[in-house]
Amino acid sequence: MDFSWITHYWPLLLKGAEQTIALLVISVSLGFFLAVVLALLQVMGPKPLAKFSSGYCTLLRGTPLLVQLWLLYYGIGSLLPMIPGIRHSFMWPVLREGFFFAAVAFTLNYAAYEAVVLRSALLSVPKGEIEAGKAFGMSRWTLIRRVWLPRAIRIALPTIAGEVVLQLKATPLAFTVTVMDLYSVAYKIRQDTLLVYEPLILVAVFYVALSALIVKVFGRIERQLPVRR
Amino acid sequence: MDISTYTSLLALEAPGWGSALLKGTITTLEISFGAFLAGIGIGLGCALGKLNGSRTLAPVLNLYTTVVRAIPELILIVALYYAGTDSLNALLNALSFESVEINGFATAILVLGIVQGAYATEVIRGAILAIPTGQIEAGKAFGMPATMRFRRIILPAMMPTALPGLSNLWASVTKDSALIAVLGYQELAMITKLAASNTKFYFFFFCTAALIYLVITLCSNSVFDSLERRFRRGQVRLG
Numbered sequence: 001m002d003f004s005w006i007t008h009y010w011p012l013l014l015k016g017a018e019q020t021i022a023l024l025v026i027s028v029s030l031g032f033f034l035a036v037v038l039a040l041l042q043v044m045g046p047k048p049l050a051k052f053s054s055g056y057c058t059l060l061r062g063t064p065l066l067v068q069l070w071l072l073y074y075g076i077g078s079l080l081p082m083i084p085g086i087r088h089s090f091m092w093p094v095l096r097e098g099f100f101f102a103a104v105a106f107t108l109n110y111a112a113y114e115a116v117v118l119r120s121a122l123l124s125v126p127k128g129e130i131e132a133g134k135a136f137g138m139s140r141w142t143l144i145r146r147v148w149l150p151r152a153i154r155i156a157l158p159t160i161a162g163e164v165v166l167q168l169k170a171t172p173l174a175f176t177v178t179v180m181d182l183y184s185v186a187y188k189i190r191q192d193t194l195l196v197y198e199p200l201i202l203v204a205v206f207y208v209a210l211s212a213l214i215v216k217v218f219g220r221i222e223r224q225l226p227v228r229r
Numbered sequence: 230m231d232i233s234t235y236t237s238l239l240a241l242e243a244p245g246w247g248s249a250l251l252k253g254t255i256t257t258l259e260i261s262f263g264a265f266l267a268g269i270g271i272g273l274g275c276a277l278g279k280l281n282g283s284r285t286l287a288p289v290l291n292l293y294t295t296v297v298r299a300i301p302e303l304i305l306i307v308a309l310y311y312a313g314t315d316s317l318n319a320l321l322n323a324l325s326f327e328s329v330e331i332n333g334f335a336t337a338i339l340v341l342g343i344v345q346g347a348y349a350t351e352v353i354r355g356a357i358l359a360i361p362t363g364q365i366e367a368g369k370a371f372g373m374p375a376t377m378r379f380r381r382i383i384l385p386a387m388m389p390t391a392l393p394g395l396s397n398l399w400a401s402v403t404k405d406s407a408l409i410a411v412l413g414y415q416e417l418a419m420i421t422k423l424a425a426s427n428t429k430f431y432f433f434f435f436c437t438a439a440l441i442y443l444v445i446t447l448c449s450n451s452v453f454d455s456l457e458r459r460f461r462r463g464q465v466r467l468g
Binding site (some may be wrong): 062 | 296299303304400403406410411422427432
């Protein structure tokens, strides 16, 4: 085992870790908002929208993330320059990057998985609690905001922790669309130094540590919630 | 762009990519099926090992399932691919044979099978634990030997509990098989990428691939649903 390359590559590794974490944070936070909307649509939306939302979840959960990512990056990416004016717009430097497409693909994918979790959590909130809200004269929107959704999120919390870890484990796919995430740094180190296992081990340790941290943080949040059993 | 362009892109004859995509789909299904079976085999062995665990075996199996489930699939696949080829060649060299170029198909199945095995271990272990002890004790009371007890009681009794988990595993292996494309092996995702970059119809080909994967998933779901109905026949339904 030869880890001497670390001294040379640590700035790059740090940058890669930053990109990986950025992808995770962006996809989880934006994806969560999208998931809330999708789940609410399925539970109480008008029928066509509910159908659309469940169709979206089936589609995104039924196809590999890698294919979705490539569809966005190569497919949409090759169509974008055809839109007149887009090359000169201020958005172009962002739209050109693999990072943008990876972030979008991961967000859309995470939202689909999370929406299914939230949907079943919304349905398993005890009826009495919602009726209590109605009895207080809460409007539909207040009821969702103050009772239904917070209660559903608490129910779903352990599953959400698992989904975030799964999302972290999906981020190395970004390397296939030229994002310099942690895994692609390891890939580059392998090409430069011809060491196969050491960079992979280092990166694996990082992922294991980060998932342990995520599990711990969620455990702490769960413990803070008042629960009466 | 009209419809005839698309049909000619998917034509089965040479300029069209239809037959290549079909072949890729079959390869994907073969890899998935092989890895799924390997995973169940490994999972069954490890689950039984964990349940009847000796002091030395149980920690090793725990390490395997924990490590595999904590590391991203892509990294595992790449690491196992190199570790597999390296160790096989080291073994061959030690036995004074020539180094060989390893069959991509077998490696794909083995690598995905090892990943699946870790998840399958937990699914099967949980399902076996869910069997009421009385049923197994009844088997013992009848004087059934361990293998017969496994065949006649444990296996059929754990199936209803294990099936939803196994169905999830199958869904994830059909999608994880796309990761094999990263190693350059020509399954559906890789062939789609080739077709797309050759013809420049990126959007069209990736949509086609997504559709094929979706059809695989939806068909598998209905198969697993009917399997579960079959294994649950005679059970009292709750709710």
